[in-house]
Amino acid sequence: DTAVSQTPKYLVTQMGNDKSIKCEQNLGHDTMYWYKQDSKKFLKIMFSYNNKELIINETVPNRFSPKSPDKAHLNLHINSLELGDSAVYFCASSQLKDTSSTDTQYFGPGTRLTVL
Amino acid sequence: AQKVTQAQTEISVVEKEDVTLDCVYETRDTTYYLFWYKQPPSGELVFLIRRNSFDEQNEISGRYSWNFQKSTSSFNFTITASQVVDSAVYFCALSGTGRRALTFGSGTRLQVQP
Numbered sequence: 001d002t003a004v005s006q007t008p009k010y011l012v013t014q015m016g017n018d019k020s021i022k023c024e025q026n027l028g029h030d031t032m033y034w035y036k037q038d039s040k041k042f043l044k045i046m047f048s049y050n051n052k053e054l055i056i057n058e059t060v061p062n063r064f065s066p067k068s069p070d071k072a073h074l075n076l077h078i079n080s081l082e083l084g085d086s087a088v089y090f091c092a093s094s095q096l097k098d099t100s101s102t103d104t105q106y107f108g109p110g111t112r113l114t115v116l
Numbered sequence: 117a118q119k120v121t122q123a124q125t126e127i128s129v130v131e132k133e134d135v136t137l138d139c140v141y142e143t144r145d146t147t148y149y150l151f152w153y154k155q156p157p158s159g160e161l162v163f164l165i166r167r168n169s170f171d172e173q174n175e176i177s178g179r180y181s182w183n184f185q186k187s188t189s190s191f192n193f194t195i196t197a198s199q200v201v202d203s204a205v206y207f208c209a210l211s212g213t214g215r216r217a218l219t220f221g222s223g224t225r226l227q228v229q230p
Contacts, residue, residue: 033217041155041205045217056217090161096216104151105218107161 003027004108006091012114013081021076021111023091031055031096032074033105034066037088046089049074050096081115088112118143120210122221129198130229137193137224139208145169148212150184150191155223156204164206167191198228 004025013019025032033056034046047066048056054066063079078085091108119142129135141150152164165175167184175182179196195202205225209218 031216035218041223043207043209043218043220043223045219048217058217088159092161094216104163104166106163107153109160112159 004091004093004106006089006108006111008111009109010112010114012116014116015081015083017081018077018079019081019113020078021089021091021113023074023076023108025072025091025093025106025108027093027095027106029093029095029103029106030071031094032068032071033092033094034074034076035090035092035107036060037090037110039087043090047074047076078113081113083115086113086115118145118148118210118212118219120208120219120221122206122208122224124224125222126225126227128227128229131200132197133228134194134196135198135226135228137195137206137208137226139191139193139221141189141191141208141210143210143212145212148210151209151211151218152182152191152193153207153209154204155207161207164193195226198226200228200230202226203228 007022031050033048037043046060049068052068065077068074088110090110092105094103094105121140148169150167154162181194183192205223207223208221
């Protein structure tokens with residue numbers, strides 16, 4: 001019973017290609033996130049969606065576009081891939097009960113993207 | 117702005133030693149949340165603990181314990197009687213009511229030698 005799943009686990013592609021990473025959660029959470037982990041293991045937020053609405057959009061190139069068809073899914077589409085996009089991308093989800101609290105984020109297994 | 121500092125880049129211990137991983141944070145939020153995550157060599161991020169800023173009680177879970185001190189803005193993590201399976205990168209993270217995304221520290225790589 002996987003709580004947060006991502007596909008694919010590994011993605012190897014050429015520069016200039018367009019690719020997507022899919023994320024699904026079965027925890028019933030209303031908020032989903034994408035984080036990027038670089039080669040030095042540093043983790044940084046990219047996007048967050050709450051009930052299919054974008055609530056966090058960090059300074060990432062507009063080649064990256066998140067799409068949330070429903071609150072259980074948050075996909076990441078990347079256009080015109082560059083060498084510097086090589087990283088591990090993590091999806092996460094949590095439940096935002098109200099504006100005065102925050103809940104634990106549970107992470108997917110990660111997708112290792114390698115751009116050649 | 118929020119910031120999390122894990123000054124220890126890498127720690128190496130021998131099995132059964134106790135080890136403490138340090139975490140220092142900065143935030144202007146009056147209500148905030150602190151977390152520890154474990155990233156084993158297999159790569160996934162495993163949630164370990166969450167603490168609210170208004171609850172300074174220390175917590176113990178088996179061989180793991182956490183010491184939260186608001187006065188020094190620290191949330192340290194101790195593993196007692198370390199085991200080889202504890203080898204991983206450990207991340208401290210912070211979120212606030214104004215910003216739900218996690219701000220992560222740079223991680224501490226713990227190597228436990230048999």
